[in-house]
Amino acid sequence: MSQQITPEEVVEMLAKVDVDGLIGKLERRNNKKEALHLRRMIKAFSKKMLLKTKEKFSIPPIYRKIFGDEAAKYIVLKGGRGSGKTFAIICYMLEQSFEEKYRDSLFLVLREIQTSIEDSVHSVVSDLIKQAGLEQYFKITHSKIINKLTNVEFAFTGLRSTGGKTSFSQVNKIKGKHKVRMVFMDEAQDASQDSLDVLFPTVNRSGNVSFTSEYERLLRLAFGAEEVDLTEARFFFAMNPNFAEDPVITKVRSFGDRAVIKHINIFDLPKRYQDTQLLEQAERERGEVTWPHVWLGEPSPKISGYPFAETPVVTAEEDEELLQCVAFLDPSYKGDDFTALSFVSQTRGYVFAWGYCFPHSWNSAIDQIAEKINSFPVVEFYYEDNGVGTAPQDYFSVRGIDAIPRTTLGNKHDRIFRVGAFLNLMRLRLVENWSNQEWLTQHKKFNKDAEHDDAPDATTNCAVRSGIVSDKIKIRGRH
Numbered sequence: 001m002s003q004q005i006t007p008e009e010v011v012e013m014l015a016k017v018d019v020d021g022l023i024g025k026l027e028r029r030n031n032k033k034e035a036l037h038l039r040r041m042i043k044a045f046s047k048k049m050l051l052k053t054k055e056k057f058s059i060p061p062i063y064r065k066i067f068g069d070e071a072a073k074y075i076v077l078k079g080g081r082g083s084g085k086t087f088a089i090i091c092y093m094l095e096q097s098f099e100e101k102y103r104d105s106l107f108l109v110l111r112e113i114q115t116s117i118e119d120s121v122h123s124v125v126s127d128l129i130k131q132a133g134l135e136q137y138f139k140i141t142h143s144k145i146i147n148k149l150t151n152v153e154f155a156f157t158g159l160r161s162t163g164g165k166t167s168f169s170q171v172n173k174i175k176g177k178h179k180v181r182m183v184f185m186d187e188a189q190d191a192s193q194d195s196l197d198v199l200f201p202t203v204n205r206s207g208n209v210s211f212t213s214e215y216e217r218l219l220r221l222a223f224g225a226e227e228v229d230l231t232e233a234r235f236f237f238a239m240n241p242n243f244a245e246d247p248v249i250t251k252v253r254s255f256g257d258r259a260v261i262k263h264i265n266i267f268d269l270p271k272r273y274q275d276t277q278l279l280e281q282a283e284r285e286r287g288e289v290t291w292p293h294v295w296l297g298e299p300s301p302k303i304s305g306y307p308f309a310e311t312p313v314v315t316a317e318e319d320e321e322l323l324q325c326v327a328f329l330d331p332s333y334k335g336d337d338f339t340a341l342s343f344v345s346q347t348r349g350y351v352f353a354w355g356y357c358f359p360h361s362w363n364s365a366i367d368q369i370a371e372k373i374n375s376f377p378v379v380e381f382y383y384e385d386n387g388v389g390t391a392p393q394d395y396f397s398v399r400g401i402d403a404i405p406r407t408t409l410g411n412k413h414d415r416i417f418r419v420g421a422f423l424n425l426m427r428l429r430l431v432e433n434w435s436n437q438e439w440l441t442q443h444k445k446f447n448k449d450a451e452h453d454d455a456p457d458a459t460t461n462c463a464v465r466s467g468i469v470s471d472k473i474k475i476r477g478r479h
Contacts, residue, residue: 114158331362
């Protein structure tokens with residue numbers, strides 16, 4: 001009995017044949033009908049094989065090995081630019097969306113903050129679909145991508161829409177999503193501890209059904225073990241670390257044997273996967289202060305060293321409408337330090353900060369401070385009462401200003417680094433013509449050894465009091 005040729009063997013044979021040359025030869029011999037028929041047959045067969053071929057994209061073997069480990073439920077790929085982390089994960093998720101076991105599932109594609117679909121990797125996913133010739137199998141809309149064959153939906157969202165106190169309005173939406181089976185978070189170095197604490201249990205609860213051991217055994221016998229998915233979702237994270245130990249690393253490591261954390265740089269990839277233009281760029285930038293972070297994935301000097309060094313400085317137009325804001329005063333009560341006044345406002349997807357430093361004790365500069373506060377539509381005015389008590393309330397009260405005392409606790413520098421990092425993530429802008437030079441300089445030059453930290457201390461406290469940033473942010477491993 002002759003053995004049937006498998007589709008895979010047909011593909012191998014076609015690869016050895018000059019198909020276009022063969023069809024051209026038929027056409028030259030006036031066999032145009034046969035040539036057209038052959039072309040259509042090969043085209044139809046090839047389309048069918050597009051679906052049957054499970055590994056559709058060429059991605060580095062190291063990623064294939066990690067993804068192929070079904071026991072790895074929590075995967076972090078970290079490293080510098082050009083290592084193909086995001087590309088590899090998206091390719092794998094697209095391939096998996098054709099698998100029957102994921103039918104009617106949701107694949108979540110996340111960022112910590114996403115104010116619009118343009119902030120997501122939606123365009124990357126849709127471009128890969130088009131490049132792979134898979135457009136006919138996907139419905140691509142402005143906000144979603146759905147595999148028509150399996151009804152797997154790629155949904156793009158942020159864990160926070162704007163930041164602020166931990167309301168988790170975005171994360172809570174996930175609770176209504178049934179059967180989340182894959183989660184990919186890009187730029188995962190920006191993930192806050194609070195978001196992660198809610199994300200993991202929320203996703204792993206969705207669509208989770210428990211069966212008796214007897215019924216589960218029957219399910220596996222009826223459909224095959226590979227077709228019955230009773231395990232939790234798989235999480236993928238791509239990141240270039242901000243700190244020696246970002247929150248996502250700490251969280252994923254806690255899952256033990258189910259976790260894989262891999263550091264991969266462009267220089268670690270086989271040559272065929274290295275982008276020559278990026279390698280040339282890396283060589284040109286070698287020696288720059290940010291090179292180890294950008295290309296080797298080492299902790300960021302911008303955040304762990306000088307958190308405001310590259311924060312953009314903007315100029316308000318003369319006719320610019322004044323922004324409703326919250327003000328915070330960091331008072332010097334002995335006169336041997338600066339008294340710093342900061343204003344913070346969140347609008348149009350940005351956080352704006354401005355302020356003033358006074359080389360006097362707070363009570364010596366009281367009239368100047370009151371003048372500045374009255375220059376802006378201040379909703380609330382706070383002051384740090386450590387060491388000064390309630391005296392400022394009386395001083396400001398007679399000037400028609402309601403001053404709210406607040407005690408600040410914990411390590412001041414740690415707070416500045418933590419909150420400063422999050423503010424930059426939220427598009428912080430310093431307004432130069434609403435500030436004086438000392439206030440700006442203290443921000444730009446601040447690091448753990450800075451001589452003066454009054455202005456950044458006032459600004460970060462102001463952001464916390466205004467509710468823009470939570471005072472429970474936990475970012476470890478700063479030094």
